[in-house]
Amino acid sequence: MTDYWRSLGELEGSPEFEAVRHREFLEGAADTPDGISRRTMLGLMGASLSLSGLAACRRPVEKIVPYVQAPEDMLPGIPQRYATTMPFRGNALGLLVVSNEGRPTKIEGNELHPATQGASNAFAQNAIYELYDPDRSRVVLQGGAEKTWADFLTYWKTLHAEHVADAGAGLAIVTEPSTSPTEARLVTLLKQRFSQARVVTWAPLGNENRQAGLRAATGAEIEPVYALDQARVILSLDGDFLQDDPDAIRMTRAYSAGRRDPAAMNRLYVAESTLSITGIAADHRLAIPSGAIAGFTLALATELGKLGVSVAGVSGGGTVFDAKWLSAVAKDLKANAGTSVIIAGAQQPPEVHAAVAALNAALGNAGKTVSYASAGTAARSRVADLQALAGDLKAGKIKTLVMLGGNPAYDAPADLDFATVAAKAANRIRVGLFVDETSAVADWHLPQAHFLESWGDARAIGGPLSVIQPLIEPLFAGHSVIEVLALLESAEEKPGYDLVRETWKPVLGGDFDKRWEKTLHDGVLAGSELAAQSLPAADMSTIAKLASFKAPQGLELVFLPSSVVYDGSASNSAWMQELPEPVSKLTWDNAALISKTDADGLGIHDGDLVTLALGDKSISAAALVLPGQAVGSVGIALGYGRTAAGRAGNGVGFNAYLLRTTKTLGFASGLTVTKAGGTHVLAVTHEHWSQEGRDIVREKDVAGHGHSAAGGHDEHDAHDAHDEHGGHGHPPLVSPWPERTYEEGPQWAMTIDLNSCVGCNACVIACQSENNIPSVGKDQVTRGREMHWIRIDRYFSGRPEAPESIVFQPVPCMHCENAPCEQVCPVAATVHGETGLNEMVYNRCIGTRYCSNNCPYKVRRFNFYNFTKDTPETLQMAYNPDVTVRARGVMEKCSYCVQRLTRATRDAKLGNRDMQDGEARTACQQACPAQAIEFGDIRDPKSRVTASKASPRRYDLLAELNSKPRTSYLSRVRNPNPELSA
């Protein structure tokens, strides 16, 4: 059995970790946040009890407030679903939004939309939080004073007349990247009216380099569309396509589909600097600095050239790193020419993307595993445009600056000093969801409408067009970007609905209303996928240009998109801040991620404050030693250290934008790291809920699959975990209690396929949104009080300098048939139901926490504090009305989304029919882009979960305890290259 570890503390057996692992709840977990001890608390309670006396014995009077005129097709108590679209990093995610009595409460993927195919990601789930964020801007502001929309109209009409007179000279508009046809149409109209005006698109993270690379290689404005399900060999060069790519949902789905059949499994190679979830998924990973990827790519091209792939113009060179690795990858790519694919990360320079496009063409992959679609009319971020604008602002050439969305004052490259130069414009108008850093620069701030509040449209990667349909009237009288653009252009107000329909009239043609309604209903315009173009003769000479990249010397700093707050736009979401970053398991912070070797060399430990200096700029940040980080590379997530994000995001983490310049948007060399003295508390969750080294993650090689132990990591026979015995040499298991039989009704069960799971976190947030789970804050997380009902454990094996294998394992409640928690509850607050669920009854629970102590899987969460008491009114609107909001002092845990099961069972019964397999789905299952979770009735021999449970890879956690969990796992299968594993 391989030894797995989750943190360096665990591996080294540090005293801190030893202290943590022996306790169910961390030391001090029972203390109140302001440090009042239990004893003081009891004293205070005694006093207040005698004071409260016998006040208020009667129940409060409750009012029922019906509609005046009921909306059509709507019955109270029955949620509705509407299709809409979320604009997402230059992609469009088709969503199905659940609305309860007019309140959008839950996001699901739209099965008809190619970008989501029914799944979603953490950011899409978070849209609900963002919509109801209590810190959203609510009023029009001028110079900080409250104004009305009418005031702004008057103001703009005067300014508009001035700009009509000077043809827009001195008018500049900064927008966010967008694929909206309506926005493109309005920008065209605007440029017609103001011929001198400039429209600049900016986002701190984007695919500008990829676009530029493809332009260099082919001369065309195209974007790649990957078909990973067709790929047998995938090589990612510093590209986290399972997490950061705008198309990650679709790519994850396709990637996981390619790993489902162990006999025909894809193989993933990753060369990257900072460990990513893609790197964790990899069969072979090479940790090299981001700055070395260009050299590595050249070496790969050279190697491929030797194998007979026509890479004209390449005459050796490049940095080899591991010759064996390189030759194995090259051979595999060549052997699978036409069914292989190379993907480069967004932070890599255009030359790498051009070379990758050329290599894909040379390998015959173009048109097969990667096709190219026209980039269309999309507005894309261009740093050169922003740089030019900053220059003109500085020179005083810009009179009116309009900033539509985004947050350039915070996230523009540091050398542009955007906040300072923007202030030089006489008229500064800002439209934003929040009064943030950029609003502080602006004179006028206008509240922006959220996408769930406004009409719009968007185009997904590869072409699918869809409409953004509002779910709710703007909560704070906001206006959408297209409405503001129309106003800027014509000085007249036009409703977004009319603007979008005007764009779509020529698109839909005859029978407009009928086709419009069908598009709204389906959430995507049928047949709108652009015809994929095959690569127009890639220019092979681009590969040789990589020779100009020098192998990096010294340390480099890599600017990473945060997996939780992205570029800082999700900073004020307590859901996202508290979501453990998938790889480091860090919450409520970012950190300078550094390799064990470098950290040892510099004498740095977790939580030490370090100074990161690049040239004349430096910031202070906490360091975190990350196993698998490339030596010579330090990674830091962007999007932290905000000063005007709101109550959740202010002052969280360290602002890496201060080091990022126009020349070093991806990574920068010449970094110096020095200890700054002092430490910073990092709320890392990977030591919480320790499994004490028990055998709970299992993986095998393809070669060992289906055989007993040959060639595999795992010495257990695949079948032994769920037979009568607890494993090899274990006596038969008997229950000390009479065991219950489950012979009627649906018997719910779940399987989680570790081979599909990529650890992306979509399930965690989907569960949080569905089940009204509170966020508890950094201080509480450090005390081990995070409340997530499903956690994703991440296990390393091997040396921390170069982990052999890393596995993700999502752990919800196991719903044991012989549940240990039930045996110890003194008040029967956790009991078993007829459908096999382990039921947690909040109104019975008295908070002894015995159940949690006795749970071998550590899945129970206790409300140490009244986390939901001060929930702002707007956020209360996000609550799922079908789930109780828990108060202080009660235990809670995964319920298999019992409210969904009840609804599905009842709907079938009301319809006098049998429930179909797949009708009852849990929130985690529905959100999962990898389809790693199966759920259903194990009494139904034809259900998908029954089939999944019959898999030879299936095992149950700690089966030797005879707890008979209903949640089972399918072991991970690796597909190593025999050349490398030997």
Place this chain on the structure above:
Amino acid sequence: MAQIFPERLNNLPLAVGLGAPLGLIGVVALVWYFGSPWYTQVGYQPTQPVPYSHKLHAGDMEINCRYCHAAVETSAVASIPPTQVCMNCHQLAKKDSALLQPIRDSAASQQPMEWVRVHELADYVYFNHASHVHAGVGCVECHGRIDQMEVVKQEKPLSMSWCLDCHRNPGPHLRPPDQVTNMRWAPSAAHDELSAQWISERHIKPPTDCWGCHR
């Protein structure tokens, strides 16, 4: 040496000795009773903004329950009618009645009516009307003879033990589905056999698991 305690306190130990246990028993009894299923809101009869008479509408005029409580067959809630439903009739009938002024105001101003909830369950109870109606539990079983009430009051305890009485033995409370809203329906002599037949035909198996109602 002066006495610390005056003579009038001589009976204090006795008073405390007798009073304290009695007081304690009193507190226990109060908590025992008020926290128990015997303490219910039976008889709760709040005043509504409009003195709507179920006796007149449902009783004398025999308007079906579902005309106003339209969601009762499909949703968890029976639904209180929108103002518009009242106005469907009352823009013609009794259109000048002073008692109906709040309804007319609501329709004119588009401000909803605020009715007082009579049958109130705890927030952690997820009762579903549709399931019960579908199973053939009559309205009268939980709400009493609404058709005879001038002002609606709570007639049944609505306590958990009362719910469970029926969930454990649903037979006596069942009726043919088309008689659910009939307040005057009475079981026949052969009800036991009939109800046993309904239970098997309609797959009636009321949950007694906690998560059947609480979650």
